[in-house]
Amino acid sequence: MSLKYQKLFDPVKIGALEVKNRFAMAPMGPLGLSDTEGGFNQRGIEYYTARARGGTGLIITGVTFVDNEVEEHGMPSVPCSTHNPLHFIRTAREMTERIHAYDAKVFLQVSGGFGRVTIPTNLGEFPPVAPSPIQHRWLDKTCRELTIPEIKSIVKKFGDGAANAKRAGFDGVQIHAVHEGYLIDQFAISFFNNRTDEYGGSLENRLRFAREIVEEIKARCGNDFPVTLRYSPKSFIKDWREGALPGEEFEEKGRDIPEGIEAAKLLAAYGYDALDIDVGSYDAWWWSHPPMYQEKGLYIPYAKTIKEVVAVPIICAGRMDNPDLALRAVNDGACDMVSLGRPLLADENLVNKVRAGKVAAIRPCLSCQEGCMGRIQEFSALNCAVNPAACREKDAALYPVLKSKKVVIVGGGVAGCEAARVLALRGHKPVIYEKTNRLGGNLIPGGMPDFKEDDHALVAWYEHTLKELGVEVNLNTEVNAKKLAETAADAVIIATGSKPKIFCFGDDSKVFAAADVLLGKVDPGQNVVIVGGGLVGCELAIWLAKHKKNVTLVEIQECLLAVNGPLCHANSEMLEKLVPYSGVNVLTSTKVVKTTDKGIMISNSGTEKEIPADSVVLAVGYSAENALYNEVKYDYPDIHLIGDARNVANIMYAIWDAYEVASHL
Template structure:
């Protein structure tokens, strides 16, 4: 596409020329390794698919060089040193396929996680760190690494990089003087209390990272590119406490002046490019930005680094808007655009952009439910909106033996996904939607400005279903008789869910979250939101941003108590945004009844009246499965999916639909 031509100009990192300005950001490849530290077939297909989709540089997720000092358990992520023959054999198979698409591929090599190791992935106790400091998640003190252990890890980097080179990788990326991983813990004085040559002044704290690049260059040659994931600012307020955007605080981690100085030193040590972000595990919402962070949030920091060093700078961080990406390149903020989660959502992002098919790019929601949420809970990388991510072959769509007419009741996200999959396979789906548009609960859910990508997902479904010639019949309230008389070969019930409501006496000023989000009612100035789950918290922040006085009343003893699997980056940021925006919170509390002035609350055994112009219910949803219950004994091939089956989230609605529609 002529408009974005600059994004498709070649760029060099060291001796390696990359065909365009797009890199695939490294994302934890949980589930993509075999038991010997090689890439399994899922991993090979996953990375190859992104190369096939046009991405110029593939950067793998983290792989380990050491399994002795910090144990990770084989089969979680690859290791280039655990079984060299297996790694080289599987790595070579992958790199050859990636190269067929004229893409380059760098292997990301890690020194380890140290104090930030996620407990589900933690092997030996206690975890290691540069000094005896507090673990990020566990109430444990980390064990200080010895100098001999540091030297051993450095040596392993050389071996691991050489194995990567033998396996056909075009370069490596070092993980990382960023996000508070082990190398970063050495680099930051807040974590590094050592008094030997690896502690004290900045040069000493960067010695570990320096020895790594020098060892790799010595082993692999000076022309073998070595890049570094790098954060010039940490946003750490204190142990396990991060700063919010716009918050005034004292930086306990790395701040910009030292970040600039460190960047210059690291380039002088031999790093060929810096892959820039900001944040740390203590401020995880910067390193893994949820939808509550603005698009392109790393651009200002990338530009600061770019102006300080003479090597290419890569910039990630919600960079999926092509206008934003183009402006960052043109402004000189960076040399390459790094896409992580957007390439989980749509592996063909780059080719679609190049050919002008932007309407067909499936958007990332920054929900992190399929990626970081599942990594955190299940050690598995996936995607909420793309059920085939990381299982490209297993989830491949197969044409049916017999083409069927499939009636789909409901045009929410589950119904749309089912129709898309059925049409791609060759079936003839028809959607019946009782309203005048597609989207279902995604429409009110995407009302807040920070949920804009929810509405982009609806637009994507509209464009995709139109392109596939899927028939949609709007404003039809489907009855059991309509289904019985339709002549359909199969029926999918995707009728979704409706908000839970309950009687509070005088209900004239009681509304559902949907009614307020859709601006069907004026909530007034003083608002009580009943329910502190995901919907209630997002609603409260949105109202507060619109200058309302908001109180959340939550029955549980904490906010977001029943939502899962939410990535900590999302949940922790959301929990902090609530008070940061001036929202009052009453936990272990419940609403009893309305009054002329507001509402009566019972909180920890006491009752009190709160002034309120409106009471907004955000207490969950009820599955709408009446139609399914009426038909389940009458229709041979009938399925109930999404919220109609079980109230959950966007991810499981889409995954349900994909699984069922792929097998009709």
């Protein structure tokens, strides 16, 4: 064991239960991991077992339902412990027994429902419910108010579901949740709860739903059966569907810290054995699901605030993947356990690697949310951008080859690196040729802003991993058809990536590509006009504004991020708000006409205007760099085009392309 991190591996107790270390798997899933009868499918069993095998002390499953009558969800959606109890117990028992083999513990996260925040793709035709007739988060609908008999029915279902979970071998449950604005949280927050009966009004009344749940479970399962709660002491709600940004001054419409403290005291007194802390709401869900634009460890101050007023253990999530940061949080008394969600999607062996002191071998999470929250939002499926095997561990398992091949990979971007990694693990002999002086491709300029540090961390991980695997890497080596023929390759992978699109606006002496500005190859001057309000343009604008530049962002579409924006709305909504909040002048529905001596001429609704500019920076997309492939594609019987060279997309699809091809070569 690495003595540096030894404290993170001290046992910790939740109620009467002892967990072997201070690492918990934060709830991630289980969309796509259930079967039609509400049990866990084999993908789900493999997914959670892999994280236990990877050293995590406590596995928390992610949301499952106990009620499917008051708030219908449609089957299959996620596991439901009350839909077909015997089937649930049978499938879950297989999973819990396998998890226990690694001396890990496992809690079933059970939900009272989503209420006004039900994601439309999961809602179907079912009417949304809420404590009161309030506005739905996503749809222009008014939610139906729950009746008292319906509340009582849900409470009883919690007891049924927890009893089934206990029989299935779960070591405890986590209640979902007085956090993020889910149904039970909607009852707890006066902004959403306008009731005048015993479930509305005072804080105690608004928490009655949460109190009855823990009392019901304890009555059914015993006081020694741990019941924990996902809890947010602050909501960051400015108004309906309006969330606050970091550092922004605003009037809190949701739960603020003073009430958050009082609520925590009450919840602990009601019998909850631990509080799992985060902050935010779906109206400000870049707090609850923090993108890369949020700081690492952003929940630590809030966890410490609650830790100081309750006696139960505190679990802290929120970009806690840096083990030094996690250790500081425990040493400072901010929390008792560190919760990792997306980092354990990216690397299921993270905890074991920390224990062994092999931190450089941890595959980093990018907080891009493309494979996880984005795909949950759009497709009700959980995956990971940097780990193609996440949630399909058995189906995507790598198998050794019978005959090793020399595979030449042209291009050392993320697709080329992932292909080389997978090929080497299977026993092939990959050789990378990269024309620049380092690996990484477009991740190098893309990772220049401080909030994109994990892009560079991913490059460093590939460099470390390929060195460990003994992969031959040839830098500063451009490959043409003749050079490729001389390599005597058994198979060829072309991963030459993409190049920025460049447009002519007349005098282009001060027109630059975004990548050249990010890399410091050119000085953009003080007054910068960025053309293109997509992901690259918006991130560049914020970065330049942080460096005290006067930035104008020109976008031809009606809004920013209209084309190829982040899949997850937590990322896109935060980024769209951060741009003007950072002091950037945003001009939408506007096109560039030409450059001028003083700057550029723009046109909006037929009206032209000149804007002073020292530089015009283009962030208008990328074009596939596939010339070499088109030249040699008939010269090799086993040749593949992957990543941006095949289709310009994002990091996730470059990695997934490479994994798919290399795992079957």
